[in-house]
Amino acid sequence: MSGPPPGAATLARHERARASAHLDALDVVRVLTVGLVIAVHVLAQQPGGVGLSNGAPLIVLHVSREVFFLLTAFVLVYSRRARAPSSWWAFWRRRYLLIGVPYVVWTAVYYVAGGGPLWPAGRLLPGLVRDLLTGGARYHLYFLLVTMQLYLVFPLLRRLLRATRGRHGWLLAAAAVYQAGCYTAVQRGSVPGLGDPSAYLPSYLGFVVAGGVAAWHAEALMRWTLERMSWVFAGCALAVAAGVVVFFVRASVLRQPPLVAGAVFQPVVVVESVAVAWAFLACGAAWQRRGAPGRRLVRSASDASFGVYLAHPLLLQGLLAVVAASGLAAVAQRQPGPLVTGAATAVVPLIYLACWSAVAVTLRTPLSLALTGRARRGTRE
Numbered sequence: 001m002s003g004p005p006p007g008a009a010t011l012a013r014h015e016r017a018r019a020s021a022h023l024d025a026l027d028v029v030r031v032l033t034v035g036l037v038i039a040v041h042v043l044a045q046q047p048g049g050v051g052l053s054n055g056a057p058l059i060v061l062h063v064s065r066e067v068f069f070l071l072t073a074f075v076l077v078y079s080r081r082a083r084a085p086s087s088w089w090a091f092w093r094r095r096y097l098l099i100g101v102p103y104v105v106w107t108a109v110y111y112v113a114g115g116g117p118l119w120p121a122g123r124l125l126p127g128l129v130r131d132l133l134t135g136g137a138r139y140h141l142y143f144l145l146v147t148m149q150l151y152l153v154f155p156l157l158r159r160l161l162r163a164t165r166g167r168h169g170w171l172l173a174a175a176a177v178y179q180a181g182c183y184t185a186v187q188r189g190s191v192p193g194l195g196d197p198s199a200y201l202p203s204y205l206g207f208v209v210a211g212g213v214a215a216w217h218a219e220a221l222m223r224w225t226l227e228r229m230s231w232v233f234a235g236c237a238l239a240v241a242a243g244v245v246v247f248f249v250r251a252s253v254l255r256q257p258p259l260v261a262g263a264v265f266q267p268v269v270v271v272e273s274v275a276v277a278w279a280f281l282a283c284g285a286a287w288q289r290r291g292a293p294g295r296r297l298v299r300s301a302s303d304a305s306f307g308v309y310l311a312h313p314l315l316l317q318g319l320l321a322v323v324a325a326s327g328l329a330a331v332a333q334r335q336p337g338p339l340v341t342g343a344a345t346a347v348v349p350l351i352y353l354a355c356w357s358a359v360a361v362t363l364r365t366p367l368s369l370a371l372t373g374r375a376r377r378g379t380r381e
């Protein structure tokens with residue numbers, strides 16, 4: 001009876017190490033997705049409101065939230081697919097510290113920035129507590145609430161993925177059907193009493209499951225993506241084109257307001273989201289295959305991404321106030337929509353760079369955890 005081949009133990013160790021290794025490609029996905037987030041908020045608030053010129057790109061840019069949920073689930077599962085944490089309580093304690101503290105701090109910041117009453121305490125506390133419970137202090141904080149819900153049920157997600165090994169294709173199909181049905185129901189208003197579903201994990205459950213399945217098969221997914229990269233980009237182009245066509249049909253044929261025609265919760269966004277996420281992964285995989293040139297810069301941007309996400313609406317608010325006070329907003333409203341949209345788009349990288357610079361400085365201060373969700377540089381393990 002022969003024993004294990006020489007080096008089997010070493011190969012097993014390498015396999016475990018590979019299972020927890022950092023994927024440089026995901027840094028690219030994270031950086032690109034934050035760019036989409038900033039772009040959607042800039043274009044949605046451009047002078048003159050949402051029209052045809054900025055509504056069409058908005059239906060594409062809206063996929064940023066779904067891509068983030070795909071990415072969050074992917075990272076969680078990828079880093080823990082080999083074995084569960086030794087203690088789920090320790091997992092939750094660390095995760096909720098890194099996201100809960102910034103959530104409370106930035107809720108307070110945006111409560112004040114939004115003009116919430118500060119005195120007397122009888123007016124301050126109810127408003128602040130309401131914002132903490134709903135994520136309503138600013139339009140982007142819902143993401144943190146949904147992420148906290150994902151952390152809570154992550155052990156169940158991991159157990160589901162393990163229990164359905166060998167049948168992940170069926171699981172993906174079920175996730176796709178669920179997500180399309182969910183967005184269709186929300187679009188038609190068929191979920192009475194729900195209101196805005198943005199802050200609830202079930203609204204994105206299909207994306208979470210898909211991200212988990214992708215992480216479970218990360219190596220095969222990366223290989224397939226690299227071998228068929230042209231297919232991935234072609235599929236993304238078709239999905240984006242479909243989204244734009246749907247927008248113009250709803251806005252021009254069905255006469256819906258552009259803001260409604262470009263809303264997030266519609267089935268075409270499900271297709272767009274998967275396609276854009278896959279294209280971003282292809283970009284990251286191709287960059288990684290070429291040796292990841294500029295890795296330190298990309299990693300720096302990735303490390304700062306959560307802080308940039310948290311801070312950019314504050315900078316945008318200040319910029320919009322300056323534009324209004326200077327009279328530029330009134331001038332812009334008299335200009336053709338495409339010209340205003342082009343100018344707003346040019347502002348996106350400036351906001352990104354300004355926030356990135358501020359976060360890079362903050363990461364070296366005692367305020368790092370509270371404002372960026374990361375330990376102060378020099379104190380990480």
